[in-house]
Amino acid sequence: MNLARLASVLALVSVTLACASSRPDATASPQPPALAPTAAPALDLAPYRTEVEALVRDSLSKGQSYAILSDLCRTAPKRLSGSAGAARAVAWGERTMRAIGLSNVRLEPVLVPHWERGETESLRILDADGLPEERLPILALGGSVATPPGGVSGDVLVVTSFEELRARAAEARGKIVLFNRPMDPAQHDCFAAYGGAVDQRSRGASEAARAGARAALVRSMTMALDDHPHTGAMRYDADVEPLPTAALSTRAADLLAARVATGERVRVNLQLSCRTLPDVLSHNVVGEIPGHGAEGELVVVGGHLDAWDVGHGAHDDGAGCTHSLEAARLILARGLRPRRTIRVVLFMNEENGARGAEAYYRDHAGELERHVLALESDAGGFTPRGFATDANPRAFESLRAIVELLDTASANALRVGGGGVDIGPLARAGVPLVGFRPDDERYFDHHHCERDTLDNVHPRELALGSGAIAGLLHVIANLPQPLPRNPLPASGR
Amino acid sequence: MNLARLASVLALVSVTLACASSRPDATASPQPPALAPTAAPALDLAPYRTEVEALVRDSLSKGQSYAILSDLCRTAPKRLSGSAGAARAVAWGERTMRAIGLSNVRLEPVLVPHWERGETESLRILDADGLPEERLPILALGGSVATPPGGVSGDVLVVTSFEELRARAAEARGKIVLFNRPMDPAQHDCFAAYGGAVDQRSRGASEAARAGARAALVRSMTMALDDHPHTGAMRYDADVEPLPTAALSTRAADLLAARVATGERVRVNLQLSCRTLPDVLSHNVVGEIPGHGAEGELVVVGGHLDAWDVGHGAHDDGAGCTHSLEAARLILARGLRPRRTIRVVLFMNEENGARGAEAYYRDHAGELERHVLALESDAGGFTPRGFATDANPRAFESLRAIVELLDTASANALRVGGGGVDIGPLARAGVPLVGFRPDDERYFDHHHCERDTLDNVHPRELALGSGAIAGLLHVIANLPQPLPRNPLPASGR
Numbered sequence: 001m002n003l004a005r006l007a008s009v010l011a012l013v014s015v016t017l018a019c020a021s022s023r024p025d026a027t028a029s030p031q032p033p034a035l036a037p038t039a040a041p042a043l044d045l046a047p048y049r050t051e052v053e054a055l056v057r058d059s060l061s062k063g064q065s066y067a068i069l070s071d072l073c074r075t076a077p078k079r080l081s082g083s084a085g086a087a088r089a090v091a092w093g094e095r096t097m098r099a100i101g102l103s104n105v106r107l108e109p110v111l112v113p114h115w116e117r118g119e120t121e122s123l124r125i126l127d128a129d130g131l132p133e134e135r136l137p138i139l140a141l142g143g144s145v146a147t148p149p150g151g152v153s154g155d156v157l158v159v160t161s162f163e164e165l166r167a168r169a170a171e172a173r174g175k176i177v178l179f180n181r182p183m184d185p186a187q188h189d190c191f192a193a194y195g196g197a198v199d200q201r202s203r204g205a206s207e208a209a210r211a212g213a214r215a216a217l218v219r220s221m222t223m224a225l226d227d228h229p230h231t232g233a234m235r236y237d238a239d240v241e242p243l244p245t246a247a248l249s250t251r252a253a254d255l256l257a258a259r260v261a262t263g264e265r266v267r268v269n270l271q272l273s274c275r276t277l278p279d280v281l282s283h284n285v286v287g288e289i290p291g292h293g294a295e296g297e298l299v300v301v302g303g304h305l306d307a308w309d310v311g312h313g314a315h316d317d318g319a320g321c322t323h324s325l326e327a328a329r330l331i332l333a334r335g336l337r338p339r340r341t342i343r344v345v346l347f348m349n350e351e352n353g354a355r356g357a358e359a360y361y362r363d364h365a366g367e368l369e370r371h372v373l374a375l376e377s378d379a380g381g382f383t384p385r386g387f388a389t390d391a392n393p394r395a396f397e398s399l400r401a402i403v404e405l406l407d408t409a410s411a412n413a414l415r416v417g418g419g420g421v422d423i424g425p426l427a428r429a430g431v432p433l434v435g436f437r438p439d440d441e442r443y444f445d446h447h448h449c450e451r452d453t454l455d456n457v458h459p460r461e462l463a464l465g466s467g468a469i470a471g472l473l474h475v476i477a478n479l480p481q482p483l484p485r486n487p488l489p490a491s492g493r
Numbered sequence: 494m495n496l497a498r499l500a501s502v503l504a505l506v507s508v509t510l511a512c513a514s515s516r517p518d519a520t521a522s523p524q525p526p527a528l529a530p531t532a533a534p535a536l537d538l539a540p541y542r543t544e545v546e547a548l549v550r551d552s553l554s555k556g557q558s559y560a561i562l563s564d565l566c567r568t569a570p571k572r573l574s575g576s577a578g579a580a581r582a583v584a585w586g587e588r589t590m591r592a593i594g595l596s597n598v599r600l601e602p603v604l605v606p607h608w609e610r611g612e613t614e615s616l617r618i619l620d621a622d623g624l625p626e627e628r629l630p631i632l633a634l635g636g637s638v639a640t641p642p643g644g645v646s647g648d649v650l651v652v653t654s655f656e657e658l659r660a661r662a663a664e665a666r667g668k669i670v671l672f673n674r675p676m677d678p679a680q681h682d683c684f685a686a687y688g689g690a691v692d693q694r695s696r697g698a699s700e701a702a703r704a705g706a707r708a709a710l711v712r713s714m715t716m717a718l719d720d721h722p723h724t725g726a727m728r729y730d731a732d733v734e735p736l737p738t739a740a741l742s743t744r745a746a747d748l749l750a751a752r753v754a755t756g757e758r759v760r761v762n763l764q765l766s767c768r769t770l771p772d773v774l775s776h777n778v779v780g781e782i783p784g785h786g787a788e789g790e791l792v793v794v795g796g797h798l799d800a801w802d803v804g805h806g807a808h809d810d811g812a813g814c815t816h817s818l819e820a821a822r823l824i825l826a827r828g829l830r831p832r833r834t835i836r837v838v839l840f841m842n843e844e845n846g847a848r849g850a851e852a853y854y855r856d857h858a859g860e861l862e863r864h865v866l867a868l869e870s871d872a873g874g875f876t877p878r879g880f881a882t883d884a885n886p887r888a889f890e891s892l893r894a895i896v897e898l899l900d901t902a903s904a905n906a907l908r909v910g911g912g913g914v915d916i917g918p919l920a921r922a923g924v925p926l927v928g929f930r931p932d933d934e935r936y937f938d939h940h941h942c943e944r945d946t947l948d949n950v951h952p953r954e955l956a957l958g959s960g961a962i963a964g965l966l967h968v969i970a971n972l973p974q975p976l977p978r979n980p981l982p983a984s985g986r
Binding site for chain 1: 549550551553554677678679680681716876878901902903932934935951953954957
């Protein structure tokens with residue numbers, strides 16, 4: 001999950017606002033939309049409970065979640081778009097779909113960006129003679145340009161907002177700017193705290209360039225105080241010089257800021273050898289459980305197959321790929337024959353481009369009206385809390401009742417929110433979107449850093465997510481009627 | 494939390510049953526009790542929301558939870574009743590209560606059992622010549638007798654239930670019985686899975702003695718498949734010979750069982766040097782935030798100060814002590830003056846005797862009618878899910894509304910269940926009991942084993958628990974009227 005999420009969340013809020021403006025009983029606040037008592041006929045969900053609970057039990061007691069994720073992490077631990085690892089991940093996805101018995105397995109082409117970290121990556125504090133004194137842990141941000149050989153040196157200017165940088169633009173000239181506003185620890189919702197800080201990563205280099213700086217550093221997007229830098233995507237505005245840019249570990253950021261705060265002149269040298277290569281042909285990986293009776297109607301479930309080039313991408317988003325594959329496998333293993341077709345999509349390039357998301361939307365334009373619902377898991381493999389959705393009020397009430405069936409998977413809370421970056425474009429066609437929401441307290445300890453490894457995923461927590469998603473898919477794919485679609489956003493499609 | 498919990502849960506179920514039998518609208522199932530619509534005047538909780546949310550924010554952004562727990566784990570990592578570590582923990586509790594500004598801080602005496610592990614602890618597989626071939630990881634169970642010097646040797650008999658053992662009693666004579674029924678992985682509620690397996694630990698030695706065995710081994714009470722044995726309490730029936738007894742790691746149990754399943758004769762040697770010493774004078778540690786206006790009414794919050802002699806007792810129950818102390822500190826730090834007195838109790842000897850629980854009940858007999866509510870945290874320091882309570886239907890509905898205020902601490906679910914071993918005796922006086930319920934997927938990975946260390950506690954997860962409990966205490970201590978008390982159980986007090 002990346003900075004594109006922020007844009008996606010904002011897009012969803014505007015959809016919600018659009019909904020709200022057309023219905024006096026709905027609000028734009030993150031509360032479940034109000035529903036007129038007579039609006040929806042009550043769903044009879046009792047017939048589904050037994051199978052839903054069995055799917056969760058199967059996932060816990062004889063599931064394959066951890067085996068699937070282990071296999072992915074062993075096969076393609078580094079799988080950033082365009083890399084050899086990403087190609088291995090695509091082959092793995094196709095092979096795994098066939099192994100679990102999905103039908104119509106295929107690769108759908110998508111041209112993706114290809115950025116490489118390169119060999120050299122260092123940040124050194126320089127002593128009074130300009131010699132390296134101490135090395136601090138950094139990771140170049142995805143999309144950054146390289147420094148010249150020998151790097152870029154400059155005094156450090158520490159700011160906590162773009163406003164502060166603009167106010168101190170005179171000081172910034174020729175310096176290396178450190179954006180050091182932490183994720184707000186008082187914020188209970190860690191994704192909201194991330195959203196409140198990630199502009200520094202995504203736009204910091206452009207703002208620093210406008211102020212005449214030589215490079216931009218950013219405090220890692222985590223509340224953990226440790227030595228692991230967290231990378232992530234950034235984008236250069238078209239009208240500025242592209243500056244080299246990297247993330248520091250939170251402890252390194254604190255150290256630099258503390259030294260600068262003493263009034264001391266702190267000079268650093270940044271060296272990066274990252275580069276952007278020509279786009280590469282890659283693929284979304286798609287497979288299905290064919291429906292019986294309403295096979296033309298589609299329920300999409302997915303995660304993203306690409307991951308940053310550090311750690312294993314175990315939580316982000318190996319977990320989401322695993323949830324999607326295992327949910328389908330659980331349904332097949334119980335011999336269930338859903339009325340609607342369940343389509344598993346492993347999207348490519350969520351992290352630095354969302355090209356797979358756009359390709360899916362574009363290539364399936366003719367059948368989007370038959371997409372009943374799309375669900376994404378891209379928030380880690382922790383214990384489920386429930387789901388978030390942009391669904392219209394009538395669909396929301398039905399989803400709430402369905403999600404309440406998932407209490408044995410700890411997944412019985414439904415709230416208003418985004419579905420996910422990869423399914424985001426489908427909102428333009430009125431498809432109700434659902435995002436899986438696990439516990440988020442540990443997510444940003446691991447996100448986009450070396451710690452996002454298999455051993456930091458708990459087998460039962462992962463399996464509960466798969467079971468919850470299987471249960472939700474089972475109900476949605478078998479309801480007598482599809483959920484009401486969302487109104488098309490004002491921009492149309 | 495120990496085998497006494499099982500007894501406690503059973504006691505609470507019987508209380509629930511007693512309630513149910515006297516009210517046709519209640520049920521004994523673990524569902525919220527039904528409430529006649531006119532029974533309770535709606536509580537106006539709006540005035541509390543701002544402070545509740547501020548307590549949670551304070552806990553996350555400037556709390557002391559992790560510092561308090563670190564201090565305990567550093568000062569007294571091993572603190573089983575009667576040990577020097579337990580005495581250090583008592584002194585720590587008193588000192589910490591004074592440091593955070595509690596009033597009326599005192600030590601309340603309680604005579605506790607004193608069991609020691611001793612130096613020798615080994616289980617070896619013997620080869621055909623009776624020589625040690627392989628050593629397996631074990632921990633003696635708390636309360637076990639020692640083996641003779643040189644240990645006890647015998648062939649292994651593997652069973653998965655007492656029924657199976659009785660049916661195979663002829664085979665058991667002279668053998669070493671391994672009770673190897675796993676915690677049921679299909680069970681979503683890990684405490685229920687524990688409750689379904691822990692009889693093997695608590696009563697296995699007595700059942701093995703009845704069958705004429707020489708010693709009893711038990712598969713560790715965890716769903717993790719690893720090399721860490723988990724200890725815990727056991728008790729000898731009065732009518733049987735006390736056999737030495739120990740827990741094996743789950744992998745070791747699988748290994749032994751697999752070898753026995755081949756039909757091979759598997760002979761082992763068990764050596765234990767543990768012993769029970771004379772009882773020791775110890776203490777519950779008590780401190781208060783004095784009430785203003787209704788100071789005679791008491792709201793109790795606590796955890797247990799003792800812990801097993803392995804790991805740090807970080808989750809069990811350093812977390813509960815921390816939650817209780819920090820909740821009080823948060824309330825004081827905001828300058829709140831509760832109407833009722835909030836009493837923090839750090840109980841001694843939960844793990845192998847619950848003597849502190851009984852001492853508190855006995856020594857405070859004269860004021861139990863003024864105990865408005867008692868809350869215990871003894872399920873770990875993980876992300877909150879909410880609370881469980883044995884409260885009567887009217888109090889349940891009020892508590893549910895109060896707990897819903899705790900959504901910013903992820904603690905907004907209330908369900909029927911036990912409060913905790915240490916507050917359990919207060920049920921006899923009609924005090925409504927509440928147990929803090931965090932996520933439980935990881936709890937039994939750490940419970941009673943070397944892995945229950947500080948580094949396995951997440952600072953934000955711990956802080957959310959403290960904030961949630963502070964919020965609940967704030968409301969309960971300031972309600973215009975106390976919650977309705979529970980009917981006295983049939984046995985009276």
